[in-house]
Each structure stands twice: as C-alpha cells, then as structure tokens.
Amino acid sequence: MPGRAAETATVAVAANFARPLAALVEAFSRRCEDRLALRVVHGSTGGLYAQIRYGAPYHVFLAADADRPARLVAQGHALAGSRFTYAVGRLALWQPAPGGATVDGPAVLRARSFRRLAVANPDLAPYGAAAMAVLARLDLTEALASRLVRAENVGQAFALTATGNADWGFVGLASVLARPNGVRGRWWAVPPGFHPPVRQDAVLLSGGRDNRAAEAFLVFLQSDEAAALIGDFGYGVPAR
Incomplete structure (x- = not known):
C-alpha cells in the first residue's frame, strides 16, 4: 500500500531569523519520524502580520517581536495558549x-x-x-x-x-x-540595555489547528536541541 502523503505546514518567519530557521528545519526533518514537511515564507514581521490578517494560508508565525503574535491571538487569527518566546534578538x-x-x-x-x-x-x-x-x-x-x-x-x-x-x-x-x-x-x-528586549515570539495560527507538522514543529522549537541551535546563531534563548 502506498504511504500516507506528507502533511505540510507553512512557517512564516521574520527575515532576521531565516538562516537559523533553515538549520532548525533541517534538524526537525532529521528528528521527525512521521512524514511531516515544512514550507518557509519570510518577510518583515509587519508585512507577514498583515498577510495573516488578510487570510494568507500560513500555519505557524515566527515573529521578530512579541506584539504581533499577541495581537493575532486577540483578533482570533492565532490560538490562545500557543504563544511563546523562542529567541531574544541582538x-x-x-x-x-x-x-x-x-x-x-x-x-x-x-x-x-x-x-x-x-x-x-x-x-x-x-x-x-x-x-x-x-x-x-x-x-x-x-x-x-x-x-x-x-x-x-x-x-x-x-x-x-x-x-x-x-x-x-x-x-x-x-x-x-x-x-x-x-x-x-x-x-x-549593542548592549541589551540600550533598547527594549527584542523578544521574538512564535504562535500557532488558526489555520494550523490540527496540522500535525505545525504542532510538532512548535514542540521541537521549545526543545533543548533547538535552543542550542538558536544560541549558536547569536540569539539569546529564554529560560525553559
């Protein structure tokens, strides 16, 4: 019997995090036992936020701030309880x-x-x-x-x-x-005290509800393996 088709999630990521995300996607793909796939779209946080509000078919949003993911939750475009800080920008x-x-x-x-x-x-x-x-x-x-x-x-x-x-x-x-x-x-x-922390939050978008690839990737993003990779790219990592 033919295998089940891969379930794919689209990850919208802030431009500054494109390179670390490529490494994370590679690690996730190696680790994942199920046939789960990720597609990546990158741009400015504000631009991606606007696209999501107007119905862009994304499943996960990795922003370069904490504000836009919080707004998406409040507006019903993202799932309450799914938001967390995945990196702190320098x-x-x-x-x-x-x-x-x-x-x-x-x-x-x-x-x-x-x-x-x-x-x-x-x-x-x-x-x-x-x-x-x-x-x-x-x-x-x-x-x-x-x-x-x-x-x-x-x-x-x-x-x-x-x-x-x-x-x-x-x-x-x-x-x-x-x-x-x-x-x-x-x-x-720039010393961190020179500007407000650049907290970068992730959130599961409404379109990602019940998408196994999206849910599994967000779990992986909070793992020790992911934290080590993120730190290697020059980002701060919040305490788990």
Missing part, C-alpha cells in the same frame, strides 16, 4: 570591511563621519524600532535623521550595508557573526 552597528574588529559604536555615531546609516523601518520591523531607541538613548535622533536609509526589514538593512548603499547599518548581530572571521567587518554589539 542588535549590532556594522560596517563591511576586510578583517574583523569591534568598535566604539557610540563614538562612531557621534562622530557622524558617514553619509548613510541603514535601519529597518521602525513601523514594520522590531529591529528598526530597537535601532531608533539606540539613537534616542544617545540623543542622536534629530542629528542623524537626514542620514537614515530606511529598509523594509533588518535583512534588507544588512543588504544595503553589505553592498555599499549605506556606510553603516543597524543589523542583527547574528548576521554579523555568521560571516567568516576574515570578512566580518567592523561592528558594535
């Missing part, structure tokens, strides 16, 4: 350059010896809101306003900086640490 000020060295980020920003600074759109992307909080803490919001280059999400902010379309960029620390040592560039790992 922000970095980064410039691509040969070699690799840390810098005094506040001094770089106050010197203003650059023309363009890439930031994710703070209205759509939590990392953008975190970047603006850093500038506010340093009392540089107005001074640097004309030099900001807005990206849709933190992944695009990284791309703008990597291609020279911005001199510096506020990016995910995980993206910096993922680069080989010889081309890691210059960076400042």
